[in-house]
Amino acid sequence: MKTDQRNSIFIRCCYGYAVSGMAVLVIGAILPSIIKEAGISFLAAGGLLSIMAIGNLSSSFIFPVMVSLMGKKKSITIVTLFVPSSLLVLSLLPPLAVMYAVILLYGFARGCITILNNAAVNDIYGDTATSKLNILHCSFAVGAFLAPLLTAAMMKLGFGWKITLYLIVVLTIFSAISYGTMNYQLIDDRKSKSNNSVAGNRGFLRSFPFYCIAFILFFYLGVENCINGWFVTYLQNTGVMSAEFATTLVSLTWLVIMGGRLVCAAMSKKMHRSTILLIHSIGSAVCLFILIKVNSLPLVTISLLGLGYFLSGIYPTCIANAGPLIQGSTFGMSLLTAISAMGGIFTPQIVGGAADRVGIVAAISILVFNVVFVVILSAVNFRIWHQKKKVGQTS
Incomplete structure (x- = not known):
């Protein structure tokens, strides 16, 4: 071509x-x-x-x-x-x-x-x-x-x-x-x-690491979809910024995400994917905790931009981490996408229902649950991959 x-x-x-x-x-x-x-x-x-x-x-x-x-x-x-x-x-x-x-x-x-x-x-x-x-x-x-x-x-x-x-x-x-x-x-x-015969592989169905990655994405996409859909509304309701600044800030967050993905791509040449995933998961959790706890405009701005940066690397890194497990299987990628997409379906609805009762500012705290599980599962994933590395070195 x-x-x-x-x-x-x-x-x-x-x-x-x-x-x-x-x-x-x-x-x-x-x-x-x-x-x-x-x-x-x-x-x-x-x-x-x-x-x-x-x-x-x-x-x-x-x-x-x-x-x-x-x-x-x-x-x-x-x-x-x-x-x-x-x-x-x-x-x-x-x-x-x-x-x-x-x-x-x-x-x-x-x-x-x-x-x-x-x-x-x-x-x-x-x-x-x-x-x-x-x-x-x-x-x-x-x-x-x-x-x-x-x-x-x-x-x-x-x-x-x-x-x-x-x-x-x-x-x-x-x-x-x-x-x-x-x-x-x-x-x-x-x-x-370029068709490959490994596309029919089904071994991942019995693989715990595969489901670990899938549920990292499940909880991650819940956070991402809420940022996409709820954060302009959330930031306006905090009372610390104007509607125009809120929409601009969400826009800048995506600029940071764009840069973060390029940085993550460079990091992947020097650091194992599971390590990058754990670092980004912990960073996103810290930034979300700060975001929902402070009422200072500078701190809200910094924490949201930081959240965007650390979230940026999670999705592509998970997909890369799953690659050796699904070995090119179309069904494997579809299943991974399906499990992860469910988080993006349920979480905005849960946040919206809670917002009717306690307000959108309080309801966003539900996302703490998501990021905690992302960190836990990323730590498990980190341990699994590094145990495999040790086994490979000693065998």
């Missing part, structure tokens, strides 16, 4: 992922306005975040079937058009049941884009895909950084949240066109040359 052909596919995937990051994070940025104008409860708003995660999870099972029936090109083109149409319907503030339906489609489309992007970059770059995947995931962080910042800028200029939504609608339409005109034959040709 020619370099310029591969670069064309890669650039389109990066653009699609950046727009996906914007589309996902804008929901959290405008959630306070939706709660106020639609008159819905925190529990109902938490349901929106959970429904989005359910849609994301369903893509792991539905999108492969769509591709087998219609092919990649037609499937992803149809799916990516769900995003602008969902945002347009959401801007009308329809009844809650309709909101749930469009957010379900919205989450499903996000999951399909993730699947396609990761698979495409893996397939066209093969053994050299690691650095490209890091850049790909950074492009999502770029979009996630820009969405709250754009929302804050619009608020500062006196525009409503719907204007931000309409701007992202335009970008997502261009994304759908980009995916619709991509050369999928090049991807399929490269994939057919």
Whole structure:
């Protein structure tokens, strides 16, 4: 495959992922306005975040079937058009049941884009895909950084949240066109040359380390989805900052996450993955404890940015840690994704339900439970991998 052909596919995937990051994070940025104008409860708003995660999870099972029936090109083109149409319907503030339906489609489309992007970059770059995947995931962080910042800028200029939504609608339409005109034959040709027989491996099903990593991701994604969906609302309700500063701060957190992932990629060349995971887990726990205990604007700002930095390395490091266990198994990756996604489904709903009773500021403390378990399981994972290292050295 020619370099310029591969670069064309890669650039389109990066653009699609950046727009996906914007589309996902804008929901959290405008959630306070939706709660106020639609008159819905925190529990109902938490349901929106959970429904989005359910849609994301369903893509792991539905999108492969769509591709087998219609092919990649037609499937992803149809799916990516769900995003602008969902945002347009959401801007009308329809009844809650309709909101749930469009957010379900919205989450499903996000999951399909993730699947396609990761698979495409893996397939066209093969053994050299690691650095490209890091850049790909950074492009999502770029979009996630820009969405709250754009929302804050619009608020500062006196525009409503719907204007931000309409701007992202335009970008997502261009994304759908980009995916619709991509050369999928090049991807399929490269994939057919690199298929590996280990894809059918099932040994991980009896592996405790596999489930340890899966449940680290379960509790981690609960925290990440709450940051994406609840933290603008949370920061506004603390009373220590303005609405504009809150949305800007969440945006800056994603900028830190982007940088953190690049730092983590560099660290992985000098340090074992389990060690990196434990360090980042402990750091995220410390930052979350500080965040929920202080009322000082400088300390809240520093602790949230620190939380973003330490959380940034957990997901990709877990995926890399699971690699030797699942040995390229598609089923293994799907199961890992499914278990982890459940945390992203349940946690925002639990936080939303608690917020109706005790307020969003107190309800965010539930995330302490998540980070404590991330630390415990990361410590177990660290011990498992280093025991294996000792055994290998003595044998």
